[in-house]
Amino acid sequence: MGVFLLIKFFEYNWKVRDEWFDWCAQVATEELIKERRGGVGSILYTFFHIIDVEYSWIRGIQKKEDVTFQFEDYNSLRKVKPLSDELRNEIAKFLQSNLDGLKGKVISVSWDEEKYTVDEILHHIIAHEIHHIGQLSVWSRELGLQPVSASFIGKGIHTY
Amino acid sequence: MGVFLLIKFFEYNWKVRDEWFDWCAQVATEELIKERRGGVGSILYTFFHIIDVEYSWIRGIQKKEDVTFQFEDYNSLRKVKPLSDELRNEIAKFLQSNLDGLKGKVISVSWDEEKYTVDEILHHIIAHEIHHIGQLSVWSRELGLQPVSASFIGKGIHTY
Numbered sequence: 370m371g372v373f374l375l376i377k378f379f380e381y382n383w384k385v386r387d388e389w390f391d392w393c394a395q396v397a398t399e400e401l402i403k404e405r406r407g408g409v410g411s412i413l414y415t416f417f418h419i420i421d422v423e424y425s426w427i428r429g430i431q432k433k434e435d436v437t438f439q440f441e442d443y444n445s446l447r448k449v450k451p452l453s454d455e456l457r458n459e460i461a462k463f464l465q466s467n468l469d470g471l472k473g474k475v476i477s478v479s480w481d482e483e484k485y486t487v488d489e490i491l492h493h494i495i496a497h498e499i500h501h502i503g504q505l506s507v508w509s510r511e512l513g514l515q516p517v518s519a520s521f522i523g524k525g526i527h528t529y
Numbered sequence: 530m531g532v533f534l535l536i537k538f539f540e541y542n543w544k545v546r547d548e549w550f551d552w553c554a555q556v557a558t559e560e561l562i563k564e565r566r567g568g569v570g571s572i573l574y575t576f577f578h579i580i581d582v583e584y585s586w587i588r589g590i591q592k593k594e595d596v597t598f599q600f601e602d603y604n605s606l607r608k609v610k611p612l613s614d615e616l617r618n619e620i621a622k623f624l625q626s627n628l629d630g631l632k633g634k635v636i637s638v639s640w641d642e643e644k645y646t647v648d649e650i651l652h653h654i655i656a657h658e659i660h661h662i663g664q665l666s667v668w669s670r671e672l673g674l675q676p677v678s679a680s681f682i683g684k685g686i687h688t689y
Contacts, residue, residue: 374534377652407667407676485682492537493681496659500679503663507567516567519660521653522645 376464378495380526383457385502386416388517390453392509393446400512402444408504414440415505416449419498424456426490427463429478430471536624538655540686543617545662546579548677550613552669553606560672562604568664574600575665576609579658584616586650587623589638590631 393401393412401413409418417440425435443449471487478485485493499519506516518524553561553572561573569578577600585595603609631647638645645653659679666676678684 374648377648378656381652381656407670481682483682488534488537489682489686492541492686496538496541496679496681499656499659500663500666503660504667506660507664507667510567519656521656522641522643522649526649526652 375491375495376468377526378499379460379464381521381524382495382498382502384524384526385517385519386419386453386498389416389502389505390446390450392514392517395514396512398445401446405508405511407507408501412505412508413444413446413449415501416453417443419501420449420453420456422497423460423494425480426478426494427460429476430474430487430490431463431467432476435479535651535655536628537686538659539620539624541681541684542655542658542662544684544686545677545679546576546613546658549576549662549665550606550610552674552677555674556672558605561606565668565671567667568661572665572668573604573606573609575661576613577603579661580609580613580616582657583620583654585640586638586654587620589636590634590647590650591623591627592636595639 396412398413402411404410405412409415417438421438428435438452443452474487475484476487476490502517502519506519509516556572558573562571564570565572569575577598581598588595598612603612634647635644636647636650662677662679666679669676
């Protein structure tokens with residue numbers, strides 16, 4: 370019941386991410402992969418990083434081995450969007466079915482020596498994406514473009 | 530029980546905000562109030578805006594009249610930090626004592642014609658601050674400074 374509430378933030382993040390993918394359609398690929406100041410470097414790499422981090426932690430919660438993706442394989446909108454869609458479907462199914470039983474469980478992952486609760490990890494994934502999307506909003510203005518709205522209210526978040 | 534879980538995000542936001550206030554100590558006031566591209570304009574105005582929006586929505590949930598603050602009264606670190614501290618103490622007490630009874634309640638506020646659930650509003654406040662802090666992280670690099678870590682993991686979030 371408690372952890373389930375966090376799903377709304379995943380839905381929010383996924384909706385905002387898709388609106389940013391739509392936003393990207395008006396921008397040349399060179400601009401999307403251009404190295405920028407701050408954040409993780411480029412607009413497209415930001416999406417790749419968000420997707421990669423979300424999936425890694427979710428697999429960690431599932432006690433599955435980490436899957437490593439290479440940005441070279443996803444360095445265009447046409448390539449990174451299907452990755453986002455595919456992993457999201459898998460994650461959504463998992464979150465819907467297994468979340469409540471996991472509350473309070475302690476998790477070890479291959480890339481970190483510390484142990485974390487599932488609860489902490491879910492908070493981490495959520496804040497991670499919102500933070501990076503905030504960076505995109507500044508870069509958007511650098512390009513002279515209006516950023517996607519980040520407002521939770523009005524985003525029409527329903528259960529997935 | 531459910532809504533209570535969201536408190537961890539408030540604690541996270543408040544901790545990150547305080548770390549940014551510490552970060553500000555190394556930056557000249559002119560840089561803090563300098564108009565920047567994207568976001569709400571300047572570093573200090575971002576804090577003011579985050580604090581103002583959080584407090585307005587929380588008062589909305591409490592069915593209290595909105596309080597309007599003027600940035601001219603809080604346009605230095607020395608002025609905005611005490612405002613943050615003061616309102617946070619009030620908000621923390623409220624969230625600790627009243628949150629669970631509010632779940633699902635529908636709220637009207639003076640600045641918006643729509644009605645929202647308390648749940649939606651709390652999600653909105655949380656995402657709002659994380660988003661704007663993401664913008665600060667880009668501006669921080671423009672100043673040649675390392676931004677505050679946004680990682681939820683390792684931030685040591687305990688119950689308030």
